[in-house]
Amino acid sequence: MTLDWQVFCKNTTEGTLEPSCWGSGGDVTYFEWMIHAWGWTLAVAAAAWVIAVLTGFLIGTLRTLPNSPVVVRLANAWVELFRNIPILVQLFIWYFVVPKVFPPFQQVPGFLLVIFALGFFTSARIAEQVRAGIQALPRGQRYAGLAMGFTTAQTYRYVMLPMAFRIILPPLTSESMNLLKNSSVAFAVSIAELTMFAMQSQEETSRGIEMYLAVTALYAFSAFTVNRVFAFIERKVRIPGFIVAGGTGGH
Amino acid sequence: MGNLDLTFVNWDIISAFVVKGFLFSVQLTVIATIGGVIFGTILALLRLSGKKVLMIPATFYVNGMRSIPLVMVILWFFLLVPLLIGRPVGAEYSAIITFIAFEAAYFSEIMRAGIQSIPRGQVFAGQAMGMTYGQNMRLVVLPQAFRNMLPVLLTQTIILFQDTSLVYAIGAYDLLKGFQTAGKIYGRPEEAYLLAALIYFAVCFSLSFLVKRLQAKIAIIR
Numbered sequence: 209m210t211l212d213w214q215v216f217c218k219n220t221t222e223g224t225l226e227p228s229c230w231g232s233g234g235d236v237t238y239f240e241w242m243i244h245a246w247g248w249t250l251a252v253a254a255a256a257w258v259i260a261v262l263t264g265f266l267i268g269t270l271r272t273l274p275n276s277p278v279v280v281r282l283a284n285a286w287v288e289l290f291r292n293i294p295i296l297v298q299l300f301i302w303y304f305v306v307p308k309v310f311p312p313f314q315q316v317p318g319f320l321l322v323i324f325a326l327g328f329f330t331s332a333r334i335a336e337q338v339r340a341g342i343q344a345l346p347r348g349q350r351y352a353g354l355a356m357g358f359t360t361a362q363t364y365r366y367v368m369l370p371m372a373f374r375i376i377l378p379p380l381t382s383e384s385m386n387l388l389k390n391s392s393v394a395f396a397v398s399i400a401e402l403t404m405f406a407m408q409s410q411e412e413t414s415r416g417i418e419m420y421l422a423v424t425a426l427y428a429f430s431a432f433t434v435n436r437v438f439a440f441i442e443r444k445v446r447i448p449g450f451i452v453a454g455g456t457g458g459h
Numbered sequence: 460m461g462n463l464d465l466t467f468v469n470w471d472i473i474s475a476f477v478v479k480g481f482l483f484s485v486q487l488t489v490i491a492t493i494g495g496v497i498f499g500t501i502l503a504l505l506r507l508s509g510k511k512v513l514m515i516p517a518t519f520y521v522n523g524m525r526s527i528p529l530v531m532v533i534l535w536f537f538l539l540v541p542l543l544i545g546r547p548v549g550a551e552y553s554a555i556i557t558f559i560a561f562e563a564a565y566f567s568e569i570m571r572a573g574i575q576s577i578p579r580g581q582v583f584a585g586q587a588m589g590m591t592y593g594q595n596m597r598l599v600v601l602p603q604a605f606r607n608m609l610p611v612l613l614t615q616t617i618i619l620f621q622d623t624s625l626v627y628a629i630g631a632y633d634l635l636k637g638f639q640t641a642g643k644i645y646g647r648p649e650e651a652y653l654l655a656a657l658i659y660f661a662v663c664f665s666l667s668f669l670v671k672r673l674q675a676k677i678a679i680i681r
Contacts, residue, residue: 288664289660291663292621292659292660292663292664292667293621293656293659293660293663294621294622294624294625294635294659295621296624296625296627296635297624297635297652297655297656297659298656300652300655301652301653301656304648304649304652305463305649305652305653308463308649309463309649385526389526389527389528389529390528391528392528392529392530392531393530393625395530395628396627396628403528403530403531403534403628406531406534407534407628410534410538416538417538417539420531420534420535420538423531424527424531424535427526427527427528427531428523428526428527431526431527432526
């Protein structure tokens with residue numbers, strides 16, 4: 209079996225080879241289409257990551273609040289809800305069920321609903337890590353903050369969360385890589401991202417192996433980059449004298 | 460909330476569309492767990508063998524599988540398995556092979572941690588008894604590693620059960636597809652998705668509750 213890489217320079221409408229490998233006029237080549245798809249993957253994953261981290265830190269923090277059993281229960285329920293339903297099913301619910309039940313959501317563009325689905329799904333996992341990170345801190349840290357006259361909010365803001373953030377960086381790294389990989393489910397609601405590109409271009413060109421190889425390489429490269437960025441952040445924010453525990457990943 | 464109507468559901472619809480899909484999801488989960496743990500244990504042993512010829516391919520396989528999305532792996536196998544076997548295979552059959560191969564990478568990481576958690580003295584004791592490498596692994600190390608890692612292995616199985624919904628990409632008939640088909644035929648797709656979510660939630664939530672109980676039990680014994 210021989211690989212034919214020239215297929216990437218083919219025009220997607222006429223199937224003719226483009227010398228520059230890049231579309232001219234209104235046409236695009238498969239290479240160009242793939243780069244756009246990669247952009248979609250990265251954009252969806254990045255936006256969902258922001259939601260996931262903000263919500264995850266909030267929920268995770270709420271789960272460790274002292275003397276607020278109702279809040280803790282609600283936050284725990286959030287985690288259980290978003291963790292025990294497959295991402296694909298959550299995606300369908302955001303995309304099809306939410307707009308039907310809450311009509312204002314019909315105005316929201318599809319890719320935003322996908323971002324919500326991915327973001328909240330991942331937020332539950334991050335909340336779990338944040339809770340574990342905060343609970344891994346010595347109890348004295350909280351007491352020290354309170355003894356300084358800090359309110360609970362200030363204790364979290366200035367004492368506990370900065371340390372917890374550093375502790376959970378390794379699992380946060382793998383959750384971020386998982387989020388990037390999970391963004392592939394967006395194909396199911398026809399977002400023009402990498403997996404969608406792989407499926408469609410495979411059908412159009414019958415050159416599945418070349419298409420899949422390129423897409424797989426882009427995913428692996430993106431995940432590896434995320435990994436390196438986090439390793440860099442980890443080195444930058446390290447506090448001398450603290451050994452930070454490693455974490456475990458899921459997918 | 461007035462525009463959802465769940466009254467269309469009855470036992471006939473469930474047994475006609477959903478049960479078949481549910482059974483496939485469960486079957487896929489069970490086969491992939493058993494196959495994945497076996498294959499994953501072999502991969503873990505290769506990675507811990509200390510021989511470069513064995514370590515490098517095994518490490519490459521595990522890290523490679525873990526760095527690409529499951530959906531892409533499902534698509535890859537659906538494309539490649541027929542080429543390798545030389546005849547077309549069904550989506551269900553392809554899904555089973557894919558999940559064994561994919562989950563093995565994750566199970567191998569769990570088993571590797573489990574094997575490494577066994578004190579060295581255990582291995583030395585086995586050697587002192589005159590055991591071969593195989594006997595030592597089979598009779599001393601692996602049973603303990605397996606027991607220590609049982610809660611993690613089961614948690615991974617719950618994730619695996621959720622992941623089975625991704626066979627949607629190749630159109631295999633699983634639990635989600637069952638609900639989707641029923642929803643389409645009866646014109647109630649939204650309600651069908653909600654019910655699917657409910658079933659997945661019920662299964663995964665109760666299983667993870669059981670795993671938590673088991674974890675507490677094992678922690679006391681140790």
